[in-house]
Amino acid sequence: MEASEILRRVAAGALSVGDAEAELNAVYAPPFDDLGYATVDHARKARTGASEVIYCAGKTTGQIIGVMQNMLSRGTQNVLATRAAAEVFAEVASAIPDARYSEAARIISVERRPEPRSSAPVLILCAGTSDIPVAEEAFVTADFHGCDVRRLYDVGVAGIHRLLARLDILEEAAVIVVIAGMEGALASVVGGLTSRPVIAVPTSIGYGANFGGLAALLAMLNSCASGVGVVNIDNGFGAAMLAVKIVKNIGK
Amino acid sequence: MEASEILRRVAAGALSVGDAEAELNAVYAPPFDDLGYATVDHARKARTGASEVIYCAGKTTGQIIGVMQNMLSRGTQNVLATRAAAEVFAEVASAIPDARYSEAARIISVERRPEPRSSAPVLILCAGTSDIPVAEEAFVTADFHGCDVRRLYDVGVAGIHRLLARLDILEEAAVIVVIAGMEGALASVVGGLTSRPVIAVPTSIGYGANFGGLAALLAMLNSCASGVGVVNIDNGFGAAMLAVKIVKNIGK
């Protein structure tokens, strides 16, 4: 019910003042549950198109399971939890038997309601084999949200013909996620070769003057090719979420 | 002509070996002109959907005009030049009378061939009045590339009701560009309120521990809301180009 409808019913005597206040509250104050250690946002999917996601780092396993169970209790949303260690999953699986785990991506997921599938392909490129954990985090996240995800791994610029030989795969994609550590040059090269939006993910792969991924991050932000948006270092999840928002909302 | 067609014609005797070599060259080696001080990329629009753009900083006005005239000489592309001072435009206008200038955006443009218009709205938000030069760079760039661009300025989080009162404008957009200096919190707040992809532009507005925009940049990269891609500090141009690539290619 919108505010005007509520008021109309009050004017018509069809709604008491007390009930109307509660209804107004529902309009202006979307629902959440206060667990003490967490305030679970039950309106996030309606508002942003994706449920709240649990970032496991820094949380106790008890807190993680508590939030998951609360999210599932209303039956309206699926659960995704990132940066989850295998030991965390072991405990989660006892409490929530249909939870699944991708070890490569370090992601726990519970799918209770099938997510509608999108047909616009999301392509995930990574520069080297060492970048695969980040790439898999992106893969699992985008797949969970219903995307048609494709992968092309280890095509960094030290052997650029590996990419040039497969330019058609780039143009078939609706969005391209480019994941690279070290100097992160792959994002610029891809950006210069395609008409597709590029989401660049710097990784912390490397050492020394890499400074934990800073080198690739700065390189990607300064890309001489345009049409490149950057997410945090090692943030495969965030890149996938941006891709999801692009393919699921724009194409409508 | 594709490689297989060329070969077929050679086999059929319809194409000489010499001509075939030139044709193959055109397939594998897209055209460019070497001006000595510049190698103008005439294939960029075909490849990436947007012509080469001239970044004026660090170039002489003579070089800028030279590149513009070369680009226009083939009659296939328009010209956009960013970070152009008013004095540069004065000289450009003498050489190219139909060049136009946006002082707020510091952009010179020459439009010889009308760009097809997109109907998916691109919304440009900025946190404060001081961010307007960056916002205008984004506006002029997206408009030049055929987007339906809308603006909502000075809606930073210090007075968050200015944004909450107009959430409908957010959802009407296909893509939202969020421009903010200081602590850059607006990107996270918008990201948490909408299902639309967000392109965040940190600006150098601020002082002290702002470190030339670093504060907003790091904040945007670490956004707790997902679906946010970040471009370089003060890079209104880059944000617009990513928006263009999203709305013009995805919606097809």
Place this chain on the structure above:
Amino acid sequence: MEASEILRRVAAGALSVGDAEAELNAVYAPPFDDLGYATVDHARKARTGASEVIYCAGKTTGQIIGVMQNMLSRGTQNVLATRAAAEVFAEVASAIPDARYSEAARIISVERRPEPRSSAPVLILCAGTSDIPVAEEAFVTADFHGCDVRRLYDVGVAGIHRLLARLDILEEAAVIVVIAGMEGALASVVGGLTSRPVIAVPTSIGYGANFGGLAALLAMLNSCASGVGVVNIDNGFGAAMLAVKIVKNIGK
């Protein structure tokens, strides 16, 4: 009128649905004016206890005057504008004759409604004479907001007896603002000598490994004395605003 009262009047037929919607809007959506280049927040004083303040850096003088006139138009709030050059003030004074200017603080103010005075003293200390511009920005800001402000300048730790000789002035204060550049040690020393809350302002005074105030900023954040809150480098305004919020709200 609160929401419940509005609803009651609607139920009683004393308010039409249309008028009620407008009233609800006023409750949930505080007022602002959209000038295109600025969205002036007319609810800020009611909400935060202090009117919106104009940060002049990066704004045209026309924009500054426009915002000032809009703020004054409703007759409910005074105007404070920081980081204003003398040339800006010259133009402002033509448009708004009762505007005043502190050159040392680079602040323009317009006081149309007398601010209630607080009796809890705010003490502003600075380490060296070179820190005075920042100290004066704090002084003018706190004075504008009705504080009883006191000053003690050039009492840095290289001659610590200058401070030790006047400890009584410290204890008389309700809040102490400590402003220091170079190594910023004064904040820790004051923090260790008093029971009063300390607001520390690092300044950019210094050179070399000072890195524009970073040295003092880090020192103040790492103070071994407790009860020290830090604001941005050279942010005399922000320190004063925190002091204002403390003395005007807590002491009630």
Place this chain on the structure above:
Amino acid sequence: MEASEILRRVAAGALSVGDAEAELNAVYAPPFDDLGYATVDHARKARTGASEVIYCAGKTTGQIIGVMQNMLSRGTQNVLATRAAAEVFAEVASAIPDARYSEAARIISVERRPEPRSSAPVLILCAGTSDIPVAEEAFVTADFHGCDVRRLYDVGVAGIHRLLARLDILEEAAVIVVIAGMEGALASVVGGLTSRPVIAVPTSIGYGANFGGLAALLAMLNSCASGVGVVNIDNGFGAAMLAVKIVKNIGK
């Protein structure tokens, strides 16, 4: 006895020169004990309103216990020790049976003299569940010093309605401590919504371009909302001490 009184008694022959020297010493040189590895400050509570606090990191358990016992030996002050591991507490508890431990906060406390309670509420907000250890350090510290402390956890800006729904809790507080990692936007949002002084605590929660809490720290220092003072990354203790100094001294 003040210096003038001492002198008067000497002049009156009521005090010998030797005794007078000792008395003067007491005036100008407050008491401390030299344990070799520590110089325990027995005057800190009288001077700053709070006893010396033991920072356990980098100290041996023997040193920690030694300082605690010395502090307690004079019977005039309670003991608070931060950053204490559970193993440290185990040994402390053997030596000082009435010591208590908060595992969440990593704080050991010994309360021998009841601290007077303050009635001005201190509100502790945190953005996410992962920030709770820092929030609890603040909670235990403020509670130890007699504050009426309240908590609201996991109300970050990704789901801003969780905060907007409870604005009344903000205004009831005398001081608000805002704890957030990642981009730290919560401090600005709260600062823009309330008239209360805000103490912002950046946390190291996050990864990559978070750089151990630097992102949130810079964001908070550059807050576009005013009235925000910042403490060190993860410094829940320091934030609480500033809150204590505000509510216990200003409200008098």
Place this chain on the structure above:
Amino acid sequence: MEASEILRRVAAGALSVGDAEAELNAVYAPPFDDLGYATVDHARKARTGASEVIYCAGKTTGQIIGVMQNMLSRGTQNVLATRAAAEVFAEVASAIPDARYSEAARIISVERRPEPRSSAPVLILCAGTSDIPVAEEAFVTADFHGCDVRRLYDVGVAGIHRLLARLDILEEAAVIVVIAGMEGALASVVGGLTSRPVIAVPTSIGYGANFGGLAALLAMLNSCASGVGVVNIDNGFGAAMLAVKIVKNIGK
């Protein structure tokens, strides 16, 4: 076969269109194998003079062995794998019995085809004994690629006569690799004493304001002596590869 020859044969009917397409592919698209987790570049040696090298950090042992076996399968190249832990080698040795390991250098190598030896000496200097692991990485890499490598260890500037006494060794070298941590002054000193190109490798040896090798890195980049090229911190491998490219290609 070059493109013109292919075309000629097509024109002569000696080559079918289908076969010709495959031949063209071979010209423009050098060979690689897609293992899913890796795209092995079989053209790198032909193109750059050195085979692809496996950077083991961040890869599973299974991936490392898989890439090695693929590389060896064509019988055209040797294998070098850097940053390999002893445990990795243990597994590799089971799968590839002729693999060898340098523990000091943390390098695994498999030599199936003898590398031609170069007679131009490469000299490896290091400043201190703690720099030896990096120096050995350089030694093994250069030796593997056929260089005549010489070593002079622990000749840092704190005892500069150790170097001055052996200047003849410097001039006998074709290229000098200088490895130093702490302040990295050795690169400048060597650069000022010799006519030979110097490749400088900063190491992470040191602590505090060394910042993981940043001090030496910046020093080497700012060398007041000319003729010094710098590689990444601790990158003995990279320094050796540059030396290899210099001595094996220039001297021809």
Place this chain on the structure above:
Amino acid sequence: MEASEILRRVAAGALSVGDAEAELNAVYAPPFDDLGYATVDHARKARTGASEVIYCAGKTTGQIIGVMQNMLSRGTQNVLATRAAAEVFAEVASAIPDARYSEAARIISVERRPEPRSSAPVLILCAGTSDIPVAEEAFVTADFHGCDVRRLYDVGVAGIHRLLARLDILEEAAVIVVIAGMEGALASVVGGLTSRPVIAVPTSIGYGANFGGLAALLAMLNSCASGVGVVNIDNGFGAAMLAVKIVKNIGK
């Protein structure tokens, strides 16, 4: 008069309580003058062996002259003012005719009381001609304080024999000040060649990855030679003051 003597006189009736309080004040609270914008420390020379020095950056010329005149008014100390532009000196010279100026060092000095000369030589080395302004700041400062100062300029490590040929000059010095920009290697080289304490001054000479002197600063802090103390970038004054404290106090 010491405290015990004051008390004795009070006891003997030879001193009134009022006078005694003033005398005690003189013992515990050394003299200073409060000029509003400055609190001039008249006890600094007695306490630290050197008068207060005026750092001109950030001060108005009126403030500089005011502090100078106050310092000279008591007739007990000379005046040194650093970082003074030529225009500042022009005004100072009108007010204080015996003021002198070193343009190379940017120092104003007024010597009213001859400083006792020290015979322990202070040697000032600099790496390049561009470092001379910093070197002269050190020279003038040390000379003003009575040192026997010697200079050896442009002896950087790119031509190390320039230094090796004159090692005797090093050993004749009591203290050596080493001034260098770029990579700052000279400090380590000198530290390894001499038994004398070395005071290292990084300069901002250089560009790019020099980062305003950071490269030399880090290098000097990480010197592999021991016996090196470092001062701030470009701080010739500070280096000289440390040398003064060494030669004037230790040699007694």
Place this chain on the structure above:
Amino acid sequence: MEASEILRRVAAGALSVGDAEAELNAVYAPPFDDLGYATVDHARKARTGASEVIYCAGKTTGQIIGVMQNMLSRGTQNVLATRAAAEVFAEVASAIPDARYSEAARIISVERRPEPRSSAPVLILCAGTSDIPVAEEAFVTADFHGCDVRRLYDVGVAGIHRLLARLDILEEAAVIVVIAGMEGALASVVGGLTSRPVIAVPTSIGYGANFGGLAALLAMLNSCASGVGVVNIDNGFGAAMLAVKIVKNIGK
């Protein structure tokens, strides 16, 4: 004369002890001139293959001319002076009429003795037109030292076919200097395409998160392609000197 020969002559009575001492001095202590403000190194060419080069930044024009005249006075070396403003050259030209100036490179040169020419080509690539000043500094420096220098400008990765179309030019070079600002990806791409040693020069072209060239610098240091040595930001001179040392010494 070597030391053994000197001794032999002394033993043979063919050389006096005094003369022998001078001869020994010449062996162990190469010649220099002390001008007070400069210690001109007359042995540098003999020792390092290249004369001392004057870095003009931070030097007075008088000092620059003085050093030039001293260098020329012995008739054994040419003069190169970098970072020279046009006004400096105007004064130099009055004193030294055969001095020449490259405005693009900001280099003054005086060639009195023809430098032997090398036939090994040095190729200078730059990514964009804005990088040309750095590229020209490299060009003039390498040309002055006798290299066969070639140029290919504006071939950055945003239009990578501009480079791929001319790979033959890369392989013809003995050494490749790659100059790029922004994200500096060109160095990695070139490194992956060639067997030639690559000298990478990051430039300060760009803005925001470029941080004055830091982005390109870190990218180049972290290149995933091997055989890349890096010099300081904007250091075209240094890159050329390393190329000179490679082609003039190795090829012998």
Place this chain on the structure above:
Amino acid sequence: MEASEILRRVAAGALSVGDAEAELNAVYAPPFDDLGYATVDHARKARTGASEVIYCAGKTTGQIIGVMQNMLSRGTQNVLATRAAAEVFAEVASAIPDARYSEAARIISVERRPEPRSSAPVLILCAGTSDIPVAEEAFVTADFHGCDVRRLYDVGVAGIHRLLARLDILEEAAVIVVIAGMEGALASVVGGLTSRPVIAVPTSIGYGANFGGLAALLAMLNSCASGVGVVNIDNGFGAAMLAVKIVKNIGK
């Protein structure tokens, strides 16, 4: 024998050419031993007044023992080894039974020849108990080199009276070493209170915006008190060596 004497003997036939060459070598090339992994500098004590010191981090225990035995073999110097873990000492003690170990300082020492004692006191202050490991490194180092070392621990500025009460101890010292973490303010305070040279040692004690000691380092470099020289973070050894060079050489 000096060079002139050698020559004279050669001229007199009292020395053969071969022997003379060896003698010259001894003059110009001080002795060292090449162990392969180390080049032990046997001339360092003669040259710098202190033997080579072994920095154990990054060295194998075998290397450490090898260097120690080589140093002791000539019977002319004692041995000091810093940053040595207890397990390293266990092995050293087996090989060199008279080696001693300070666990607090992590230093191994072997004293075979008694060091002459200096009577000029070196005072070591530290700000907190957590700084003691660094302070003890300084203590053991200075004591090993013959200094009269005194200690005053835990006198940080949070309780500044602990220092003010003992100013006499400061003035009795010839040199003061000030060790502090967190904000490092103690160095400035001490520098402002004394005429003695101050050697400041920042420590890594602290967290968050301390950045591993950076906060204290920058503070100390920017000290507003003069006469302060700074060494690397946690470098108690280096501070002591500078103190040793001051008291043992200046006081002569």
